[in-house]
Amino acid sequence: MKRILVTGGAGFIGSHLCERLLAQGCDVVCLDNFFTGSKQNIIHLIGNNYFELVRHDVTDPYKAEVDEIYNLACPASPIHYQYNAIKTVKTSVMGAINMLGLAKRLNAKILQASTSEVYGDPTIHPQVESYWGNVNPIGERACYDEGKRLAETLFMSYNRQNHVKTKIIRIFNTYGPRMMPNDGRVVSNFIVQALTNKPITIYGSGEQTRSFQYVDDLVEGMIRVMSTPDSFTSPVNIGNPGEFTIKQLADKVISMTGSHSKIEYKPLPSDDPVKRRPDISLAQSELGWNPTVNLEQGLAKTIAYFEDYLKHNKLEF
Ligand code: NAD
């Protein structure tokens, strides 16, 4: 039985990953400091003898005997990662050092949840893994973008210098059930606004684009990357190449929910990337991976989740 550590396991993506690993017969340690994650996300797993929940902060060293580590601990939504920018850098960088140190001691495989944000506001489109990016190192997004870039540097350095078995995935915008309703990310914001008939807040003109991937596709990609041969260390884009403007997303959510919400335009946050779409040729050729859930199918599942959530919970914002 494989023993697996998932840092950030009580978060949106982490909770889906823990669920999937348990279903595959793994023994899972879920580590989280509950900054943006919650026990609610993994409460259905508590009681499973092969699931362990540990309250811990990755900026402090941690010891456990495991075979694989998925390092997801880091706030992902701009409002949360900018709330305490210094802590975000520490989480990315010290978290990576602590987890890589653990992987080195255990001779374990370790996968880093990196991000399309390493490409910044990209000057090539779609983004390929060989593109070095266009990141403002002193902007408001830098704590996240540069933190994740440095984590990639650390992963490659531990691989070259200490032969740690490292994997890096660059995750593009992911959505699905268990996103926090007040998380600030566009899909959850629009769905909650539409379901409560509140104005849909479009930042800027709404002409900026994103490519949205459903969480189950991402989890499948993560597991496939982890099982690549040890010699495979290249970062891999994991995302859905379907590209939509934010205005198109707003219109889709309004029509799928039958909402009476009107659109309200708000200022564009600084350094907001103009366009984003993954080139997934590497994931296709190396992993045989392709996304299987299109935007309408994924939105339908996510809308159903939030409808149910709003029936049973009070919104706290
Ligand atoms: P999330 O905020 O729901 O999950 C992050 C989890 O990490 C939370 O449970 C949080 O409490 C935990 N955490 C934060 N700081 C920690 C610390 N110092 N010590 C221990 N735990 C800590 O976000 P998510 O969307 O599930 O993202 C998971 C990972 O995937 C993150 O590393 C994020 O950067 C990456 N990612 C996500 C997306 C996306 O679209 N969701 C895109 C690119 C990359």
Ligand code: UDP
């Ligand atoms: N966005 C928006 N309205 C919102 C939330 C976000 O128009 O209520 C925009 C945001 O400015 C960005 C895009 O949607 O252009 C995606 O934002 P998100 O925070 O989800 O992810 P990221 O910018 O990190 O890709």
